[in-house]
Amino acid sequence: xxxxxxxxxxxxxxxxxxxxxxxxxxxxxxxxxxxxxxxxxxxxxxxxxxxxxxxxxxxxxxxxxxxxxxxxxxxxxxxxxxxxxxxxxxxxxxxxxxxxxxxxxxxxxxxxxxxxxxxxxxxxxxxxxxxxxxxxxxxxxxxxxxxxxxxxxxxxxxxxxxxxxxxxxxxxxxxxxxxxxxxxxxxxxxxxxxxxxxxxxxxxxxxxxxxxxxxxxxxxxxxxxxxxxxxxxxxxxxxxxxxxxxxxxxxxxxxxxxxxxxxxxxxxxxxxxxxxxxxxxxxxxxxxxx
Amino acid sequence: xxxxxxxxxxxxxxxxxxxxxxxxxxxxxxxxxxxxxxxxxxxxxxxxxxxxxxxxxxxxxxxxxxxxxxxxxxxxxxxxxxxxxxxxxxxxxxxxxxxxxxxxxxxxxxxxxxxxxxxxxxxxxxxxxxxxxxxxxxxxxxxxxxxxxxxxxxxxxxxxxxxxxxxxxxxxxxxxxxxxxxxxxxxxxxxxxxxxxxxxxxxxxxxxxxxxxxxxxxxxxxxxxxxxxxxxxxxxxxxxx
Numbered sequence: 215x216x217x218x219x220x221x222x223x224x225x226x227x228x229x230x231x232x233x234x235x236x237x238x239x240x241x242x243x244x245x246x247x248x249x250x251x252x253x254x255x256x257x258x259x260x261x262x263x264x265x266x267x268x269x270x271x272x273x274x275x276x277x278x279x280x281x282x283x284x285x286x287x288x289x290x291x292x293x294x295x296x297x298x299x300x301x302x303x304x305x306x307x308x309x310x311x312x313x314x315x316x317x318x319x320x321x322x323x324x325x326x327x328x329x330x331x332x333x334x335x336x337x338x339x340x341x342x343x344x345x346x347x348x349x350x351x352x353x354x355x356x357x358x359x360x361x362x363x364x365x366x367x368x369x370x371x372x373x374x375x376x377x378x379x380x381x382x383x384x385x386x387x388x389x390x391x392x393x394x395x396x397x398x399x400x401x402x403x404x405x406x407x408x409x410x411x412x413x414x415x416x417x418x419x420x421x422x423x424x425x426x427x428x429x430x431x432x433x434x435x436x437x438x439x440x441x442x443x444x445x446x447x448x449x450x451x452x453x454x455x456x457x458x459x460x461x462x463x464x465x466x467x468x469x470x471x472x473x474x475x476x477x478x479x480x481x482x483x484x485x486x487x488x489x490x491x492x493x494x495x496x497x498x499x500x501x502x503x504x
Numbered sequence: 505x506x507x508x509x510x511x512x513x514x515x516x517x518x519x520x521x522x523x524x525x526x527x528x529x530x531x532x533x534x535x536x537x538x539x540x541x542x543x544x545x546x547x548x549x550x551x552x553x554x555x556x557x558x559x560x561x562x563x564x565x566x567x568x569x570x571x572x573x574x575x576x577x578x579x580x581x582x583x584x585x586x587x588x589x590x591x592x593x594x595x596x597x598x599x600x601x602x603x604x605x606x607x608x609x610x611x612x613x614x615x616x617x618x619x620x621x622x623x624x625x626x627x628x629x630x631x632x633x634x635x636x637x638x639x640x641x642x643x644x645x646x647x648x649x650x651x652x653x654x655x656x657x658x659x660x661x662x663x664x665x666x667x668x669x670x671x672x673x674x675x676x677x678x679x680x681x682x683x684x685x686x687x688x689x690x691x692x693x694x695x696x697x698x699x700x701x702x703x704x705x706x707x708x709x710x711x712x713x714x715x716x717x718x719x720x721x722x723x724x725x726x727x728x729x730x731x732x733x734x735x736x737x738x739x740x741x742x743x744x745x
Contacts, residue, residue: 386601389601389604390602392595394601394612397587
């Protein structure tokens, strides 16, 4: 096998898949870092975002890319709503209760998706897209755009967290919640802001998965484990770590086919998760200990 | 903001009863801090020193008595409302944002300020010149003394009328301890009243204007720093003879 074949058949698909995981993992790491629980409804919220974009596309006939911002905004509102009705109510209880509640939310969201959009497999656009050839590297437009969009979205988030008042408030909550409260940081508004961002990120990751594969009711749920593996691999609470972790998990899953039967592809995330927890529980970029 | 006539004391705790859960730790505590005054609370372990301070900041249930700051009754207020009304609190531990820069820590202190905070920042930097130099360093990478400066600086960003310091010199070397006391005096001279809890009783009495000795959640002695230092009973009980 030549290097180009390795790139075309394994590394590039891995990076595309990894970009999708990365967008989701950034959301998971934000919830972990700021709100301090494992959000199990993350995948199904992503599914919801993907189908919301599909609904916009079928209703208005606009390009899927134009539907993405609408889906992100919708998912942001839904995430805020879920927090208001369920998670906020459980704030003062042990975190494990919120984790379990989020599992319930995951099942609820999935049921709603199945009721609205059915259980069939859908796509944003029909027909086969042939990859273009770039000096031997074979890439589809949607793959290039997925990777670029991932970096753009995470880049904007990064600048927001580093430079703006409310971005800093989110980092402060993640760093030292008691001191953030003593400084007068409004807990409730910071939490809502976090959910808005997390919801938008979920929609984006679901959309990218739907764009590069297909839409089905379980698409997000199956992404949950790799996304968690990516967040923990990168270091909990670390946005840049989640991107790195996502890319590593994506490429590792695709490369695993070289040595393992392809049915075990999904198990790679689990292997990575186990290894990192055993060897370096703070993750590659030294995040929080859980 | 609040009544700031020259004679109104900055803090009056009157017959305060408070505690965690159901048990009272403070039994009818009375503490007063006048304007431009450094008052320390000393006493043996478990006397309720830190608890008294936390009660002022609304961190635990006050079940009796009243807490008045600059003429404003704040009994039963939540910390975020108290902080908006001129009281800032520096906890003993975990008092900086470790993964944020010194400058960002100070900015978080100014979170509730509307608009420009350059004047407050300049004031903090002139009190703590070390911090100006290390403004881009992560707070977690600083020495204990510098970290305490960041913590105090953060609390001063809102121009409080009352600053609460919980054992500001715990774990610091004598050199830094002197420096923190020195800075505390300069802070007082910028028209801020200070209430602090101290483990190092002798040093605290030497540098405070007045002090309260608590024991078992009750007032035991009070007086000027020098007066208490000279008091035989206080000396025997808390200062190791």
